[in-house]
Amino acid sequence: MSSRASRKLDHLNHALVTGQARTHGFEDIRFVHNSIPEQHVDAISLTSQIGELTLSSPIFINAMTGGGGLRTEEINRQLAEVAAETGVGMAVGSQMAALREAGQQQSYRIVRQAHPHGLVFANLGSEATVDQAKKAVEMIEADALQIHVNVIQELVMPEGDRDFRGTWQRITAIVEALDIPVIVKEVGFGMSKETVARLADCGVAAVDIGGFGGTNFSKIENERRERRLAYFDEWGISTTCSLLEAREAKGDIAVIASGGIQTALEMAKSLALGAAACGFAGHFLRVLTESGQDALIAEIRTLQEDLRFLLAALDAESPLQLRDTPLVISGKTFHWAVQRSLT
Numbered sequence: 525m526s527s528r529a530s531r532k533l534d535h536l537n538h539a540l541v542t543g544q545a546r547t548h549g550f551e552d553i554r555f556v557h558n559s560i561p562e563q564h565v566d567a568i569s570l571t572s573q574i575g576e577l578t579l580s581s582p583i584f585i586n587a588m589t590g591g592g593g594l595r596t597e598e599i600n601r602q603l604a605e606v607a608a609e610t611g612v613g614m615a616v617g618s619q620m621a622a623l624r625e626a627g628q629q630q631s632y633r634i635v636r637q638a639h640p641h642g643l644v645f646a647n648l649g650s651e652a653t654v655d656q657a658k659k660a661v662e663m664i665e666a667d668a669l670q671i672h673v674n675v676i677q678e679l680v681m682p683e684g685d686r687d688f689r690g691t692w693q694r695i696t697a698i699v700e701a702l703d704i705p706v707i708v709k710e711v712g713f714g715m716s717k718e719t720v721a722r723l724a725d726c727g728v729a730a731v732d733i734g735g736f737g738g739t740n741f742s743k744i745e746n747e748r749r750e751r752r753l754a755y756f757d758e759w760g761i762s763t764t765c766s767l768l769e770a771r772e773a774k775g776d777i778a779v780i781a782s783g784g785i786q787t788a789l790e791m792a793k794s795l796a797l798g799a800a801a802c803g804f805a806g807h808f809l810r811v812l813t814e815s816g817q818d819a820l821i822a823e824i825r826t827l828q829e830d831l832r833f834l835l836a837a838l839d840a841e842s843p844l845q846l847r848d849t850p851l852v853i854s855g856k857t858f859h860w861a862v863q864r865s866l867t
């Protein structure tokens with residue numbers, strides 16, 4: 525197995541052991557109860573929109589695996605079958621491995637094969653060129669491309685990148701060259717309003733704020749090092765603070781919430797803070813590997829049902845309507861919002 529492939533397996537195994545920290549800040553967000561909502565649960569539509577992309581519900585399976593041999597191929601196939609069964613979108617893991625070793629392509633192509641009519645997102649790191657971006661999209665006939673930015677992960681990764689120059693130019697060139705939406709995503713360290721505003725100026729269709737408080741790639745990479753860079757373990761902008769940051773950036777850019785999301789209530793809070801959709805990675809991986817495909821299908825259906833109940837309670841007939849819902853922010857998220865002028 526190549527070193528890249530064995531790293532993918534390491535990530536999968538360490539992510540399952542490290543788990544999600546649940547320090548995303550959602551406990552700081554509370555809805556204001558509405559005693560007399562005017563909704564019928566069955567009339568509520570869960571349809572949402574990320575720019576020009578229509579989602580049947582604001583849930584999608586976020587980028588995880590691929591290129592790590594048979595185990596990751598099998599997980600990708602199972603995730604894609606779950607996505608097809610529940611009608612949710614799915615992002616594949618970084619395709620750089622498959623661009624460098626053609627033999628790895630099947631573990632990504634299998635996602636499109638298993639989910640022929642659904643939303644599928646391609647995924648590459650910010651070192652990707654225009655040519656690589658086009659090939660990654662073609663490989664799986666992707667509906668959008670995710671470009672992940674993961675500087676802290678690279679720094680902690682023993683064999684990670686050390687030269688981060690030129691990222692803005694590469695992102696801009698890819699946005700100009702592709703005729704499908706580009707999503708720039710973090711991997712669990714969050715995003716600031718300054719970053720989101722500049723990405724909007726570059727023509728990026730959506731940001732996935734990938735907030736701190738869920739899967740922690742500093743801890744995962746530190747497990748693979750002899751000398752730990754422990755100072756990065758608590759580094760990053762929490763999911764709720766990142767959502768407030770992105771909302772403040774205001775440009776013409778859709779916002780996707782991710783980073784530790786596990787429940788419908790956390791989804792509803794994300795939507796109320798301006799997100800159009802929520803990405804689930806670590807939680808879905810755990811349910812799939814511990815309990816199997818049927819359990820993950822049931823989990824997604826429960827999330828959808830619970831979200832309908834929450835929308836009804838909050839008097840919203842669709843996820844996007846939650847943006848007008850009053851909420852109260854306390855604790856660390858409030859402290860952050862005040863100092864960053866985000867309220």
Ligand code: FNR
Pocket residue numbers: 535536537539544586587588589616617618647670671672709710711712734737738739782783784785803804805806807809
């Ligand atoms: C990831 N993630 C990820 N992201 C990405 O853009 N490309 C990738 O190849 C991977 N690989 C990957 C592997 C594994 C095993 C996990 C658990 C995660 C990051 C993922 O998409 C997400 O941004 C973070 O995991 C934070 O979300 P959760 O896990 O807290 O929901």
